[in-house]
Amino acid sequence: MMSGVRDADLIERVASSTGLSPNVAARVVEDVLAFYRLPAEQYVRRRHAELQAEGKKNPEIFPVIAAELRGRLVAAPVLSERQLRRIVYG
Incomplete structure (x- = not known):
């Protein structure tokens, strides 16, 4: 689990498809998920x-x-x- 995101596969996919580091990819994924989790x-x-x-x-x-x-x-x-x-x- 990276930075609270449980889907390590998603983070790895974002990192590999964008060239971002896993930590930066985790922040991007968290930010996008937070946007869509807004009630x-x-x-x-x-x-x-x-x-x-x-x-x-x-x-x-x-x-x-x-x-x-x-x-x-x-x-x-x-x-x-x-x-x-x-x-x-x-």
């Missing part, structure tokens, strides 16, 4: 804030977030606009 609720809140900061309004934001969730590598549950609003506003 849907946290992802929705983060993306909502990012899109609001870009000047978008909720009628534009919620369809974008719903589409992004459907396309995530580790699929989040399908959430309605109402559920997305509840995540953001409680």
Whole structure:
């Protein structure tokens, strides 16, 4: 086990295919896995804030977030606009 990642085969594959050292490959794998392990609720809140900061309004934001969730590598549950609003506003 390298740096908390249990899949040594994955780390070895990343290291051999990229030329990275095993330690750097382990950090890359950990970073990617952490990105995809982010719970849907946290992802929705983060993306909502990012899109609001870009000047978008909720009628534009919620369809974008719903589409992004459907396309995530580790699929989040399908959430309605109402559920997305509840995540953001409680």
